[in-house]
Amino acid sequence: MKRLRTLFAAALVGLSLPAAALEPFTDTSRLVSIGGSLTEIIYALGEEAKLVARDQTAVYPPQALELPDVGYMRALAPEGVLSVSPTALLVIEGSGPPEALEVLSHAGVEYRTVPESFSHEGVLDKIRAVGEALGVPDKAEALAGEIDAALAAAEERTAGIETRKRVLFILSMQGGKVNASGTGTAANGIIELAGAVNAIEDYEGYKQLTEEAIIAAAPDVILMMDRGGDHAASEAEILSHPAISLTPAAQNHAFIRMDGAYLLGFGPRTAEAVADLVEALYPEL
């Protein structure tokens, strides 16, 4: 429902702007990609030669980091984007602000918006959408097919499990306050793809949990993003948090860390990410 409302609002915004449908770009010689997953897809499709700039969230593959960075995807500066003389702008849903995109379109830069959806089909739709926009629908279909199979295989592995593990995704722990993911997020999506259950179902998005809620959630596993640095120390800190220490996850020392863009990007690497997560969650399989 939230997805629908967000799309509705985006469509309202889009009413005053040129159509955001995924028609092919007229000229993709100088392409700017806004959204880490879109950048990954472009590389996976072998179309990276067209890329002239990326946004802050594009961190993979490493070659992408060498491209100029036009800033945060929701706070684009029109002149900054124009400084790389783009002919085409591929943006993930939620990029903005709308005024910036409007100015860019007046400058003759076409832009297309790719919807975001944290699901198996969502990844495939993204790939197909990028393919459409770039005029390489066949390559995209091929890639989508590969990812589809890989994802299906990963999902298959956990299809028969009766008791699914409860996973608590912790976004951050500032000053002892646990910021955890509810439904509707990328974390929730990946957890479900990996055949597990989100320990939190009471709210959408990321919120701070009370200690009693953590205990009541009784997660079997704790999942976090990998931020580099000393892993052992932070793991100990987290598991010794008063509420967390009472959970099955702490008692079983079930703590998983994975790279953020890899885990939550919902792009070409998602199938591998799901497989890795399944391995970590259900080592007995």
Next chain:
Amino acid sequence: MAQASLSGTAHPAPARPAGDRSGIGQTAVVVLAGLLLAVMVLSMTTGASGASAWPVVAHALGLAPLEGADALRDQVVILNIRLPRMILGTLIGAALAVSGLVMQGLFRNPLADPGLVGVSSGAGLGAVAIIVVGTTILAPVTAFLGIYALQIASFAGGLVTTFVLYRVATRSGQTAIATMLLAGIAIGALCGAVTGVLVYMADDNQLRDLTFWGLGSLSGANWTKVLASGPIILAALVGSAFLSRGLNAMTLGEATAAHLGISVQPFKRWAIVLVAAATGASVAVSGGIGFVGIVVPHVLRLVIGPDHRYLLPASALLGAAFLLMADAVSRTVVAPAELPIGIVTAFVGGPFFLWILLRRRGGLAW
């Protein structure tokens, strides 16, 4: 300049009598006007894209054709990005500085800023409401207001809180400034609480948006915003010029100002309206840009003295120049990305202000 005295002998009057700083004031206004002009040109000629301003301007004035592969791009950059941005930056910088100055005169306190009339908390609340619940609870409102819902809500929020504050502080036609200050604290706390609830409800994207709004930016400047906020700010700036006599008199206190011929209650009302309009219209399109309203009037007061006949225009000019310079920095230092302008104004303004204070410690006679 020789003047005849009553006894008929000519006394050459001194160039400036001792204690009369109007010469410094006039010089400052001229110098700052020149500075602003220079910075406006700088603003039009710098940018991440490297577009050249003069060819586009010449073309727009019908003086020369515009050619080249980048012609359309450069035209958009110069006329649709940099020009509205420069205009907005000038107006907002002037508005913030003048609002700060008027507030300091109204509250007779060098620490007063436009936020004291409640406009900042209200504007912030309006903006946060649209950002967080604009697609849920306030969806009909957002749909009605279109893509400028954020700006309209912000402006409206600022005006509503100012109006409430004014009514609370005004009894039998007399506005008690001290009451307004205290009520502002209360209403600010209330707005803060509601904002806090909304922030709690916000998701990741919305939190990012809120942060960026709070740091302020001229990045979204376009002609629509110029046409929406520009006339209001301009009217407020022009109106504020008429406040200088009253502001001077008010430094002696309200009773004495009245004895000096100032209609104090209408004066206060107009001052509050002008500040709310100027600040509300500015904050609506640029987010919260701090610092300009406090520092610019201060620095000028230390240099040219507290005579508002010169302080008002000088503040407007310096505020505009300062903001334009900060904006030029914000969009070139991490190009092609941009720094929120509030960061730059604080980074640049803070140390500079400290330096001025250290140098002029002896001159602070109040």
Next chain:
Amino acid sequence: MIEANDISVSIGGRTILQDVDFTARPGETTVIVGPNGSGKTTLLKTLCGDYAYAGAVRLGGRDLKSLTPPQAASLRAVLPQSTTLSFPFTVREVVALGLTAGRPGVAPSHYRRLPEEALARVDLAEFAGRFYGELSGGEQQRVQLARVLCQVWVPVLEGVPRFLFLDEPVSSLDVRHQLMIMDVARRFAEAGGGVVAILHDLNLAAMYADSLYALKAGRVAAEGRPAGVLTDALVEAVFDCPLRVGVAPAPDTPFVLPQSRAADGKPKTKVA
């Protein structure tokens, strides 16, 4: 001419003035005396238009309530008991504020010199460039008087006499400057203007008043020429203090009265 009839003023529920009749004539110095809390400042402020009142006040023949602030400012200038300044003005700038207020009544080309002339009148000629905040209390009071003088520089403008309202103008001053300032006021009156002053010092009041009002507990206890008002009985009744009028103290006790100033001598000033 200032006429007030049946003035009653209440502030915060308390009655400060009750049924006060007051007249101040141009060409005269009218002094108000009374103990603390008798309503002197309230009366003065009421005549300036600061407070709501019951009764009638006429300024220059016009109802006070009908005057706009600028109109009132051209008829009278007010020296308050104390003034705090919130920003660092120079002395000259403070004095020049008086120019923007009413109508000094001089030619515009004369404006530039007025602050200096006013400062000279109050014996602060060298102070123009100093910062107001650095001055002593007495010096600041004199600066304020200079400002007030600028506002109504010409005592009679277009046939209309203007008034100075002075609330304790000499309280912080040394005796020489007390006499100097009261002389300034008297000269203003002699030139046709009117002066209404609140004084604590009964001797100065006796010296300078053409008309004297004694207030007690919000009412006029006595009014008239100083000789008639300042009697033993009245002073004791109004001030709750057993003083004798015209009686020298015990032989070995020195006393220095302002009235003892040499009749022809005025304090030396630097007036041009």
